[in-house]
Amino acid sequence: MHIPGLTLIAESINDSVPSTHALFETEDMGGIIELARLQAEKGADYIDVNVGYRSPGFMATVVQKIQEYITLPLSIDTPDPEIAAAGLAVYDPGRAGNRKPILNSISEARLEMFDLYAQYPFIPILLATEGKDSLGGIKMNLSAEETYATAQSIMQTARERIPSVRNDELIIDAGIMPIGSDSSGNFRRLMETLRLMHEESDFTGVNRSVGLSNFTVMLPAQKGDGSPVKGPLESAFLTMAMPLGLNMIVGSVKRKYMILPQDHPAMQCLQDALKLEGLDVIMRVMSYIA
Amino acid sequence: MQEIIDKIAVCIELGKISKTTPFPPHMKDQDGADEIAAAALQQGVSPDALLAGCMQGMERVGKQFSENLIFVPNLLMSAAAMNAVMKHLKPFLESGAIKRKGTFLIGTVAGDLHDLGKNLVSMTIKGGGFEVIDLGVDVSTEKFLNAVAEHPGCSVGISALLTTTMVNMEKTVKTIKEHHPDVKVLVGGAPVTENFCRQIGADFYSPNPQGAVDYLNRLVA
Numbered sequence: 001m002h003i004p005g006l007t008l009i010a011e012s013i014n015d016s017v018p019s020t021h022a023l024f025e026t027e028d029m030g031g032i033i034e035l036a037r038l039q040a041e042k043g044a045d046y047i048d049v050n051v052g053y054r055s056p057g058f059m060a061t062v063v064q065k066i067q068e069y070i071t072l073p074l075s076i077d078t079p080d081p082e083i084a085a086a087g088l089a090v091y092d093p094g095r096a097g098n099r100k101p102i103l104n105s106i107s108e109a110r111l112e113m114f115d116l117y118a119q120y121p122f123i124p125i126l127l128a129t130e131g132k133d134s135l136g137g138i139k140m141n142l143s144a145e146e147t148y149a150t151a152q153s154i155m156q157t158a159r160e161r162i163p164s165v166r167n168d169e170l171i172i173d174a175g176i177m178p179i180g181s182d183s184s185g186n187f188r189r190l191m192e193t194l195r196l197m198h199e200e201s202d203f204t205g206v207n208r209s210v211g212l213s214n215f216t217v218m219l220p221a222q223k224g225d226g227s228p229v230k231g232p233l234e235s236a237f238l239t240m241a242m243p244l245g246l247n248m249i250v251g252s253v254k255r256k257y258m259i260l261p262q263d264h265p266a267m268q269c270l271q272d273a274l275k276l277e278g279l280d281v282i283m284r285v286m287s288y289i290a
Numbered sequence: 291m292q293e294i295i296d297k298i299a300v301c302i303e304l305g306k307i308s309k310t311t312p313f314p315p316h317m318k319d320q321d322g323a324d325e326i327a328a329a330a331l332q333q334g335v336s337p338d339a340l341l342a343g344c345m346q347g348m349e350r351v352g353k354q355f356s357e358n359l360i361f362v363p364n365l366l367m368s369a370a371a372m373n374a375v376m377k378h379l380k381p382f383l384e385s386g387a388i389k390r391k392g393t394f395l396i397g398t399v400a401g402d403l404h405d406l407g408k409n410l411v412s413m414t415i416k417g418g419g420f421e422v423i424d425l426g427v428d429v430s431t432e433k434f435l436n437a438v439a440e441h442p443g444c445s446v447g448i449s450a451l452l453t454t455t456m457v458n459m460e461k462t463v464k465t466i467k468e469h470h471p472d473v474k475v476l477v478g479g480a481p482v483t484e485n486f487c488r489q490i491g492a493d494f495y496s497p498n499p500q501g502a503v504d505y506l507n508r509l510v511a
Contacts, residue, residue: 015453016480052481053453079454109401130403138428140403180363181406218362279370282363283313289363290315 002043003238003257007248009075009102010044011213013062015052024051024058029065036066042253046102049087050077056086063087067095075102075250076122081113088120104250105173108154109138114161124162125209126154128193129175142184144192147174151197155206167205171248172197176210179233179270180219180285183278191274194244209248212237220289229289231255232266240270294330295343298323298375302347302417305367307374313367324374337382341419344372348417352500355414362410365499369413376416383421390421391510395437396447397425400458404451407479411447414499420506431462438470445506448492450479460490467491474509476502 002008012035015021023031036047047070051059063074073096076087084103091101105125106113116122131150133139141147151172158170174193177186190210197203215237216230223229238246239260251257260267269288273281300306301323304314308324321329327340351368354360382388394415398408405427416422423444425437438446446466450459459482463475477492487495494505 053456053486079452138401138403140427178362178406180361181366183366220361279307279311279367282366283311286313286363286367287315289361 003242003259005247006238006242006257007045007207007209008043008253009046009048009104009209009248009250010039010042010253011048011211011250012039012252013048013066014050014077015054016050021052024054029061032062033065033069036070039253040070040072044072044253046073046075048075048077048102048104048250050104051083054083056082059083059087060090064090067092071096073097073099073101075104075125077104079105079107079110081110081116084113085116085120088116088122091120100169102171106154106158107138108132108150111154111157111161114158117162123169123171124158125171125173126151126158127173127175128154129173141175142189144189144196147189147193148196151193152202155203167203168207171207171209172203173209173211176212176215176237178217178219179215179273180217180282182273182281182285185277185281187270187281188274191240191244194241194246198245203245207248208246209250210241210246212249212251219285223289231257232260232264233270233288235260236264236266236270239267291335291339294326294333294335295339295346297326298330298340298343299347299350301326302344302368302371302375303350305364305371307367307371322374323371324377327375327378331378337379337388340375340379341388344375344417345419348372348414349500349503351417352414352498352503356498356500362406365410365413369417372413372417391419392506393421393423393441393444394447394506395423395425395434395441395444396449397429397434398427399448399450399455399462400428400430402450402452402455402458403427404449404479407451408447408449411449411478411499411502415447415503415506418503418506420503429462431458431465434462434466435469438466438473445474445476445509447476447478447502450477450482453481456481456486463490463492476505478502 076084078084100121100123103122103124105127107127107130128147128151129141130138131141141150174190176190212234216233219229235258272284276284306317306322308322312318355365396412412422412424448459450456474493476494477487484495496502
């Protein structure tokens with residue numbers, strides 16, 4: 001299940017997962033702990049914790065409860081500084097082999113989250129998908145060059161805000177979008193951004209991560225012949241992205257990630273998709289899943 | 291004429307855009323929505339009938355999508371086929387020769403740059419026979435308010451993908467309702483729920499695009 005050199009941040013404790021949402025709604029801490037334990041057993045390196053639109057106190061309780069039973073480090077997943085602070089404040093590195101938690105994530109739109117570091121040290125996921133526009137507003141990065149520029153600038157900010165931070169205590173997320181709706185070249189943007197970072201020595205040792213399940217979201221689980229769709233496409237992505245320095249994912253412990261041979265149909269689909277434009281990408285994906 | 295409407299509906303349902311598009315494979319080299327619409331108008335088929343064909347096709351697509359029988363790529367192909375027909379209908383829509391059922395404003399809430407959900411809803415509602423005015427992403431409350439004022443009688447759809455921007459959704463809905471209590475506001479997006487919709491005073495929530503079309507159809511019925 002594990003690909004050597006790939007760190008897995010296990011994604012299931014997330015409010016957007018319907019079964020987990022139900023656990024949160026009923027405050028079923030036993031169920032949440034069980035889910036954490038299951039992911040730990042199945043090879044997670046970190047357990048992600050995303051409580052959605054809930055109180056900071058709830059985040060704190062979930063973090064504490066999980067740490068009572070699990071000794072893996074956690075990934076505190078929220079864009080809200082208050083919820084993040086609550087989770088980080090109760091996180092006990094001592095319970096996790098003195099390992100810092102991941103903070104998922106900081107973007108140019110919420111740099112104030114670095115303020116939390118002095119009190120509660122963490123390993124930040126730095127989001128490179130959105131950058132500042134010329135008026136100081138936030139814009140989606142549409143090209144590899146823009147994404148790369150944001151990766152550079154937010155990494156620079158991280159080094160200023162976290163003095164003497166080591167490269168391996170930074171994670172860059174260049175953003176992965178659903179391949180099934182990729183009519184605007186997002187997959188190509190991501191691969192090109194990974195390549196640009198890979199070729200720049202300033203990024204050497206800096207972790208690079210994506211939320212891999214997003215890649216196949218909104219696709220059917222199975223092809224017409226009953227064979228799986230999502231696992232092979234995600235594995236094909238890893239096969240192409242790991243040589244370009246990707247070494248971390250937020251993903252599922254249930255998925256059998258693997259390195260695929262070049263002639264695997266999923267590899268051919270993604271290699272074709274890189275060369276196609278617009279709706280031709282969609283049609284290529286549809287011919288793969290037919 | 292019925293035959294032409296059926297053909298248009300099938301092209302849209304299956305995502306057959308034009309003769310040159312290879313999808314779906316079994317319709318390769320056949321005429322697509324583009325050619326059939328052009329020929330139909332030449333033969334004197336009414337623009338209204340073509341729009342009816344679009345609506346039939348998109349309704350089937352919307353239903354299959356909400357039942358998980360088809361997926362986002364299919365919806366995108368169907369929307370592209372619909373747009374191929376709409377291109378031919380544009381002059382009739384602009385002159386007012388074809389009447390649409392109503393106007394629907396849509397945008398992603400302030401602070402949120404995600405547009406896929408909004409676009410899927412937008413194309414499905416357009417295919418339902420409504421005029422859709424897309425305000426884009428990161429739409430401020432003020433921009434929504436101005437647009438509502440410019441389009442009397444419209445309904446409004448607001449999308450959010452982030453739990454943090456749901457807060458902005460609440461603000462926008464409440465402000466629209468304060469100024470325009472009669473305007474119906476629809477909300478959607480991954481973190482949005484029926485409960486949240488009620489809590490912030492919006493009128494309707496649907497987990498899929500077709501639900502929104504059905505609701506708007508009930509409003510104009």
